[in-house]
Amino acid sequence: MDEVLDTDYIPELADPYCNKDNPVIVTPGRILDARDKIKDGVVRTPCTRTRLSDRIGCNVYFKKEFMQFTGSFKDRGALNSLMNLTEEQRKLGVITTSAGNHAQSVAYQGGKLGIPVTVVMPKTTPLVKINSCKDLEANVILHGDRFDEAKFRALTLRNERNLVYIDGFDHPDVLAGQGTAGIEIMEDVPDADYIVVQIGGGGLISGVSVAAKYINPNVKIIGVESERCPGWHTANEHRRPVRCCSTMNGATQSIADGLNVLRVGYNSFATAQIDKLISVPEKYITTAILHLLEGEKSVVEGAGAIGYAALLSDKLPEVKGKKVVCILSGGNIDANILTHVIDRALVQEGRLSRFLVAVTDRPGGLARLTDMLSDLGASIKDIGHDRMSLPSHVYMAAITCTIETRNKGHAKLVREQLEQFYKNDLKWQQFHDDNALH
Incomplete structure (x- = not known):
């Protein structure tokens, strides 16, 4: 399915609780009533x-x-919507579309009330959320790669099974x-x-x-x-x-x-x-x-x-x-x-940095680098030693190093000191956003 499935413009799949031409304005009184209904369930x-x-x-x-x-x-809205169902609607059950939180809430609250819950989720939903809904004994259906595809399927099933559809953010x-x-x-x-x-x-x-x-x-x-x-x-x-x-x-x-x-x-x-x-x-x-x-x-x-x-x-x-x-x-x-x-x-805050440097492959070359980082107060998180990637420099080794620093100012100091010593043999990887947090 390449085109977006806009169910609001498919009459037989329209949601009667979410009418684009006649929206409901929720009043303070309705919220106060909800508080009384759900206070013992959330x-x-x-x-x-x-x-x-x-x-x-x-x-x-x-x-x-x-x-x-x-x-x-989401527990709040899920419970309130379930509490307002008729007895007949409770027996038949509800269906919804969600990629996570709303689905889990409807499943949990429905389980407490003995209301059957079917959840249609996109196939791309994180496994932890899929398993959570299943653990809460909801009937989980995976359909489509996008939310609109999952919703199309859910509303189709609503019609087939005479279920109530609970929209996660507009009911x-x-x-x-x-x-x-x-x-x-x-x-x-x-x-x-x-x-x-x-x-x-x-x-x-x-x-x-x-x-x-x-x-x-x-x-x-x-x-x-x-x-x-x-x-x-x-x-x-x-x-x-x-x-x-x-x-x-x-x-x-x-x-x-x-x-x-x-x-x-x-x-x-x-x-x-x-x-x-x-x-x-x-x-x-x-x-x-x-x-x-x-x-x-x-x-x-x-x-x-x-x-x-x-x-x-x-x-x-x-x-x-x-x-x-x-x-x-x-x-x-x-x-x-x-x-x-x-x-x-951590990268954005200047607390993680990575660089590539060529050091002498003679005894003490790597030690000189690690001693310098130690003196500067930087902690080595990961280091790689490669003798094969510098064929034109037989007596040099390429070192890839990830270091931890206190903040951007500290990272800048470390970089300046390394550049002063290694000059053109140092390449600092700009994998962080220089315009990140001040």
């Missing part, structure tokens, strides 16, 4: 000040939604459920100046913004997208939800994969109350994941870390000295991906 996650505040220059509070049972805020009951996080934020930080919320399909920011502004009309809502998934920016440009070109052409590949949607939700777009919208580059997201791991002892996925990434960027100067809440929305990051992210973040 975790009331903490919202506490982080010691990373000093690094940012403002009072930062983290709403730790990754502490939900399935590791994501009104899902929006109301996600909004309960906003109520909790305002209870814990009633004088918050800003709430920074990630945007994928828009379900979280729509619910949180309505709830927060209902309690405190003065609080400002900042929406954050990855530069590679600018769905809300695209919707703003067209004044309605439309397909995001970068998502369609496969260019996203963002570490914030949970935010990658074909189009933001119709109900979400009509409901959300956003004061400022920004997008951030990938380099800040990877660095945010590392900072949260080191400074907050929190393992957070890319989509969950992007709010904090926005604070690391230079796009929110107005928050300096203010009280800011960031939602750490999810922690379901694949272990292999986490390893890659950490390495890239």
